[in-house]
Amino acid sequence: MRVKKQRRHRKIVRFYTACFGFREPFKVLCDGTIVHHLISVKEPVGNEAFASTLGGPVKLFTTRCVIAELKRLGASCSQSFQAANDLAVARCDHEKRKSAVDCILDVLGDNNIEHFFVASQDVELRKSLREKPGVPVIYGLRKALLLEPPSDFQRQVVKSAEEKHLNMTELEHKLLQKRTKIGMGNYTVNDDSDKLESLGDRHVESQTLTMSNTRQNGLGVKDRPQFKRKKAKGPNPLSCKKRKNHASQAHPVNQVSKDGDNGSTKKTRKRKRSKKGIKAGETVS
Incomplete structure (x- = not known):
């Protein structure tokens, strides 16, 4: 169960870091209720409990209004008041002390x-x-600290922000219109509007294609996967026969023939005689 909880918390923290720019060390703004809860379950009010929940280094904060509210509650919250005094104080700029809820909402x-x-x-x-974008909430359940998943409103804010990035802004649209006018400067104003619109559309399409190509080439990204063509390779030299020396075959070593002509190039074969048929005592002629 603990592994599933840690995995769920990592996923939530990853959502806020990717979409809203949260970075380590994470800042945690505590009110008096969470401090009193940790003391009541005999858990230390420190960075370790929150660091294990968020999976990274943590720095705890509170406000002066929260500390003043704990002080007004009297002896029942004296330990919570002392623990809140040890935390870092976030600036709230309230001359008159407000309630903890209003103070935290103003700080956010x-x-x-x-x-x-x-x-x-x-x-x-x-x-x-x-109902606020980019505000993750932590609450206590017995001795454990849990991180709430993002609400539907926060997910919708992220989705609408992504759609805005995909579409052109008004400034980009005006710049694009100026460029199309410069590209069509060679044509007269008296031309038909349909022709101008068609030319403008073609120019915009070509321009967007060239811009996308230059961006991708600048980043080192290719438009299409380029496959290497297989070239014809030579034969394996180890499987080939050795090359014959034609010069030595054309001019063989001159051998002397039986007639004594030095110019003849006949090859003579030596005859090997066997000694099986020779009788003992006979000499070979």
Whole structure:
């Protein structure tokens, strides 16, 4: 079960790092409820518990309004107050102390520029944070800390942002129109509008193709997979016969014939005689 939980947390952290730019060390903004919960279950309020949940180094933060709220609660939250004082303080710039929920929402803003993970046990705060883009939420369950998966609203924000990147902006559209006008500068204004539109479309298509080719070539990416053609190779030299020396065959060594002519080039064969038929005492003539 623990392995499945760690795998799920890694997947959620990867989503926020890829889509919203969260980086290590991760910043965790704690309110008084999560601090009080950890103390009640006798868990240390430190970086180790959150680091094991997020799978990376962590730095814990709180606000002055949260500390002031814990102080107002009295002796019942004295240990939580002391533990919150040991955390780093995030700047909230509130002259009059607000509630912890309002203070945390003001620190996060609309887009969570500081990339805070929010740790809280407040159900209403967690519901409101699901409607903010790029705000991951951590909550405690007994002695474990759990990371909430991204809400449907956050996933929709990421999807719409990707669609915007795929389409042209107004500035890019104006630049493209200017380039098409420059490309069609050789044609007169009195030409038919249909011809101009067709030429403009052709120019835009060719221009986009050339731009894509230059970008891909600049990045070292090829448009199509280029397969190497197999060239005809020579024969294996080890399987071939040795080359004959024609010069030695054309002019063989001159041998003397029986007639004594030095110019003749006849080859003489030696006759081997066997000694089987020779009787003892007879001499070979």
